[in-house]
Amino acid sequence: MAEIEEKKSEIIKAIPEPTLRRLPMYYQYLKRMHGDKKLDFISCTQIGNDLNVLPIQVRKDLQVADAIGKPKLGYSVGELLNTIEDFLGWNNTTDAYLVGVGNLGAALLGYQGFREYGLNIIAAFDTDDEKIGREIGGKRVLSASKLYEMIKRMSIKIGIITVPASTAQEIADIMVKAGIHAIWNFSPVKINAPPDIIVQHENLASSLGVLSKKLAMAIKANTDK
């Protein structure tokens, strides 16, 4: 008779983050197969072979995303695309602001592919008078001083941070205060935010670390021989 907290009607199954990172890979791959080859059905075996993932892992991942296949046939490519879109929330667009129009910021503003993933950057912000008022990648650059007010007014959900390390936390604080829901952080500092704010960190150095170490080991192994 201990006080056990009752789960709400639905059981919230934890979604493994590795699965969440692989689903977009499958999605991109399936889009190509759907468009280029007009393929109707596909098996985990084929996806796995093409993407260097074990077929059983593909099946497990697709199961997490609520995909349903047909024994012997595989999965309908079209349905599968819709299922993954639904699961990731990519079927309806979410508006975003980007702050910091440097090299990387400008690159992200110019990238058209985000639409495919339901992300719509509607404006950018910077402190540089040279940039304010201009259009970059088809997006208007506004004064950073207006960030707080604009997030509130448009009830923006996602903030993208591409400012230098020194001002990243400051910008994040403004975003949080203005009521943002999620932050995609491209600066190399850890962002502190309340636990209900989703913070996704993108760190090139992490990725480069993996590559560097593997390369260093490979070269060492070669030298040792």
Place this chain on the structure above:
Amino acid sequence: MAEIEEKKSEIIKAIPEPTLRRLPMYYQYLKRMHGDKKLDFISCTQIGNDLNVLPIQVRKDLQVADAIGKPKLGYSVGELLNTIEDFLGWNNTTDAYLVGVGNLGAALLGYQGFREYGLNIIAAFDTDDEKIGREIGGKRVLSASKLYEMIKRMSIKIGIITVPASTAQEIADIMVKAGIHAIWNFSPVKINAPPDIIVQHENLASSLGVLSKKLAMAIKANTDK
């Protein structure tokens, strides 16, 4: 008396990839602590608190990188930086070529931070006559037709791919044939390469997938209330 393959003098301990991804985070953090605060010694407790990682995990990671600390005192910040640099191979620079001078390619060319991580992009390649011959981010843009020969001549170790999905594999093939050791792939397609080539995949969609799903769940949880 079965035929057991003897390990060479050194035991090759597998390095967990999550550790490899966290080490650069510690490194960036320690550099700030070293530069800004002139801090001499630091404990795993403090690193963990500031970076939202469990202290024991920090210690385990540092152990993998062969760092040695002093009980009660912690780790020497300067030594720790050197240890991580050594471990990741960031203490001597590696030359790289970048192929595909679009938005993202130009952004990477302009990014000065790579030097800190021992990566030196010495030239870029593109097929666009408008771009060939120009300098972007202080790096000369050469004709993609010279890629093969130039990799061979300069014995370049790292190739960075920032071309569209449609030509990524083609570029990778040229790199491999020319004797490249590692490929950092920013295109959204899986690169096929021989097993001895290190391929590091950078996929914004994967990261966005995690963010999108978490955001979708958070919004749903709010609506349900």
Place this chain on the structure above:
DNA sequence: TAGATTGTTAATCGATTAACAATC
């Protein structure tokens, strides 16, 4: 039908976390 594939349950593996002795 036979064979390939999905769906599901179980086993394995590896990373994270905990526990505790050693130490400055």
Place this chain on the structure above:
DNA sequence: TAGATTGTTAATCGATTAACAATC
């Protein structure tokens, strides 16, 4: 000395992989 911290061994947890029945 007492307390904080490292170093190391053990326990736990979760993701991956294997095994096998169900099915078109």
